[in-house]
Amino acid sequence: MSADTIEHNRNRFDFSGVDSIWLFGYGSLIYKVDFPFLEKRPATIHGWQRRFWQASHDHRGTPEAPGRVVTLIAEPGATCMGMAYRVSPKVFEHLDVREKNGYLRFTTTMTFDNGSHAEGLVYIATESNDAFLGHAPDADIARQIKFAAGPSGPNAEYLLRLAESLRALGDDCPHTFAIESHLRSVTESDT
Ligand code: SIN
Numbered sequence: 001m002s003a004d005t006i007e008h009n010r011n012r013f014d015f016s017g018v019d020s021i022w023l024f025g026y027g028s029l030i031y032k033v034d035f036p037f038l039e040k041r042p043a044t045i046h047g048w049q050r051r052f053w054q055a056s057h058d059h060r061g062t063p064e065a066p067g068r069v070v071t072l073i074a075e076p077g078a079t080c081m082g083m084a085y086r087v088s089p090k091v092f093e094h095l096d097v098r099e100k101n102g103y104l105r106f107t108t109t110m111t112f113d114n115g116s117h118a119e120g121l122v123y124i125a126t127e128s129n130d131a132f133l134g135h136a137p138d139a140d141i142a143r144q145i146k147f148a149a150g151p152s153g154p155n156a157e158y159l160l161r162l163a164e165s166l167r168a169l170g171d172d173c174p175h176t177f178a179i180e181s182h183l184r185s186v187t188e189s190d191t
Contacts, residue, residue: 022120
């Protein structure tokens, strides 16, 4: 599948008759909230883990030197914390452009802090998209992130702000924190 998912997403979900819908964010959607929302609540989804396995050619890297950003990988028993936003369906016109580099909207069940549940949407870049990179050692991912930057800024900022937001949410994401720790020890001579 081509990495540009705008058209795929437009045809994926029928919003007719829907006034508002929950969106679950687990990456930059936690800390870069450039869209209006009606309500915001920390939430968890089950059966998914956050991984820096997706290339960013348009935000935190370039086609020549892609950055690495997060996607979700199915893993039985895993949980992923994030932020849920109740939004108007109109918001997806903006978000589908923002998340166009390989992310498709999927429906998911999210669990709020008080144990209640809601159905909503989540952007996932599956391994069938052209920008999917997959597993690499944490130190290699950190090195790639350290030296990548794109129109939205340095890739390192994406990682550091995500790690900070996850701590604020009380999430323990060993994958993100391990890459963050490697990033701090990467030096210019590692290019
Ligand atoms: C998300 O944050 O939910 C999707 C991935 C990203 O935009 O970083």
